[in-house]
C-alpha cells in the first residue's frame with residue numbers, strides 16, 4: 263500500500279454483503295479520487311477489482327464498491343461523501359442474474375433463444391447500473407449478451423440522441439465502463455423520445471430486427487440474449503413506447519425498478535408469458551439534476567471527439583461545401599389531419615426527411631453521417647433506417663461562400679454525404 267502523494271487516505275473495512283458508496287465532487291476543478299482494494303474481494307457494478315491496483319474516478323463519479331465476502335479498501339483524496347451501507351438490493355440483483363442464467367442454460371439445451379430482458383423505471387433508479395451489472399455477470403460466466411441502449415438522453419454507448427446495440431464480450435472496465443467497439447448506432451436526433459415518438463418506435467423496431475437476424479446466424483448471441491436499457495419516461499407515449507419495445511424484441515422478462523404502478527400496468531398489458539418482475543432500487547443511486555445530465559451529455563460528445571482518460575484523439579477541422587452534402591431533419595412539423603394530403607397520415611410526416619438549407623443557425627449542431635449510399639431521390643427512402651457511421655459538429659457557417667466548417671473524428675473527405683441534423687448542440691471549448 264503506497265499512499266498517493268499529497269492525498270489523504272481513508273481506510274474502510276467492509277463486512278460481507280455491504281457496499282462503500284462514494285461520490286466525487288463535480289466540476290472541472292474537482293480533485294479525482296483513487297480507490298484501492300487492500301484485502302478480500304470486491305466489485306464495482308459487477309466488475310471485479312484487482313488487489314493493490316489504484317482505480318481513478320473523475321469529477322461527478324458516483325460509485326459503489328460491493329463485497330460478497332468482506333474486504334478492506336482505501337480511498338485517496340476527498341470524496342464529497344463516502345459511507346458504508348448494509349442495505350443493498352444486490353442479493354436480489356444476483357438472484358435475477360441467476361434466473362437469467364438458468365434461462366440461458368435451458369435455451370442451450372433446447373436449442374432455443376436466450377432471455378431478452380427489458381429494464382424499465384423512472385429516472386434515477388439505477389436502470390443503466392442494473393444493465394451493466396447483469397451484462398458483466400453474464401459475460402463473466404462465458405455468455406455473449408447484447409446491450410440495447412434506448413435511452414436517448416443518457417446513452418452509455420454512443421453520443422446522446424442515438425439508439426444503439428453493442429455485443430458485450432468482456433466485463434465493463436471498472437473506470438471506463440464497457441469497451442465500445444463497433445456498435446450499431448441509429449440517429450434519433452434529440453434527447454427525449456417525445457420529440458418524435460414514431461421515429462423512436464421505428465428505430466426500436468430496426469434494432470430488434472437486426473438483433474433477431476444476428477441471433478439467427480450466431481448461436482452465442484442468441485443464447486446470450488439481450489438487456490435493453492430504456493428511458494425514464496414511463497407515462498403516456500413513453501409507456502406506449504415500452505410496450506412497443508417489448509413486442510418488437512419479443513422480450514421474455516421485464517425488470518421494473520421501483521415503480522409499482524408501472525409494474526402493474528405492464529403486467530396487465532403485456533402477454534401473460536412475459537415475466538414482469540418488480541425490483542427495488544438501490545439507496546445508493548443518486549438523483550441527477552438537469553444541469554448534471556446536460557454536463558454528462560456534453561462530456562459524452564467531447565469524449566467522442568477528444569478521447570477518454572488515457573486515450574487522446576485529435577479530431578480534424580475542415581471545410582465542407584454546401585453543394586457536396588445533403589442535410590436532412592427527420593420529421594416535419596405536425597399539421598392538422600384535415601390539412602394532410604389525401605392518403606397521408608401523421609406517421610408519414612414524423613418519418614419524413616425534410617431538407618435543411620444550411621444557414622447560420624446550423625452552427626454548433628451535431629450532425630450524424632448516415633451510412634446510406636449517396637444516391638438519387640429513390641435512395642432517400644432508406645435513410646431513416648440506415649445506421650450512422652459517425653458524427654460531425656458544425657463549427658462555422660459561411661453563407662456567402664456556401665461553405666461550413668466541421669469538427670470531425672476523421673480527416674477529409676466525409677465518408678458519405680447524407681447528413682442528419684440533431685437538436686443537440688456542442689460548443690467546443692477546447
Ligand code: ATP
Nearest residue numbers: 324325326385386387388389390391494546547548
Ligand atoms: P437515467 O434515468 O438517467 O437513465 P438510471 O435509472 O439509468 O438513470 P443510473 O445511471 O444507473 O440510473 O444511476 C444513476 C447514478 O447513480 C449513476 O451515476 C450511478 O453510478 C450511481 N449509482 C448507481 N447505483 C449506485 C450505488 N449502489 N451506490 C452509489 N452510486 C450508485
